[in-house]
Amino acid sequence: MKEEDLIYLKYPFSKPKMDLTNRAKIFLPFSALKGFEEKIDEVNQCYTKKIELNEDMIFQIIQKLCDYQNILSQNPIICLTYFVEDKSNIDGFYKTEEGLLSQIDFEKGFIVFNQKRIQISNIYDIE
Numbered sequence: 169m170k171e172e173d174l175i176y177l178k179y180p181f182s183k184p185k186m187d188l189t190n191r192a193k194i195f196l197p198f199s200a201l202k203g204f205e206e207k208i209d210e211v212n213q214c215y216t217k218k219i220e221l222n223e224d225m226i227f228q229i230i231q232k233l234c235d236y237q238n239i240l241s242q243n244p245i246i247c248l249t250y251f252v253e254d255k256s257n258i259d260g261f262y263k264t265e266e267g268l269l270s271q272i273d274f275e276k277g278f279i280v281f282n283q284k285r286i287q288i289s290n291i292y293d294i295e
Contacts, residue, residue: 213252213261213263214261215254215259215260215261216259216260216261216262217258217259218251218253218260218290219251219292221292229288229291229293229294230288232294233272233274233279233288233294236269236272236294237272240269240270240271240272243268243269243270244268244269245266245267245268245269246266246267246269246281246294246295247264247265247266247294247295248264248265248266248267248269248281248286248291248293248294248295249262249263249264249291249292249293249294250262250263250281250286250290250291250292251263251290251291251292252290253290262292265281265282267281267282268281268282269281270283274288277289279291
């Protein structure tokens, strides 16, 4: 067999064609910068001064925390609005999250929520 004859030979096998659903998965969007969107959202927060709570609001927050402390072993899921202080600025922003409440420490004045330590004095609302 000559080299010129090889050009005209059919390839011995071909790949099976991919169905459209599997082919579409190839072109799905992906996040090359994991966590980038969260950081952008954090930077775009409206910075504001911390709202001073009145006695009734503080009492309600403490009462809700006492109620949750009684059922802490059941891993309660709560919705929490709290103030996030900006370290480079006097101001900060309010953030609302839903997640797991895992610890309440009244003596040291903090809770552990979504594996983050949050000062009780920074809590604005609990649902």
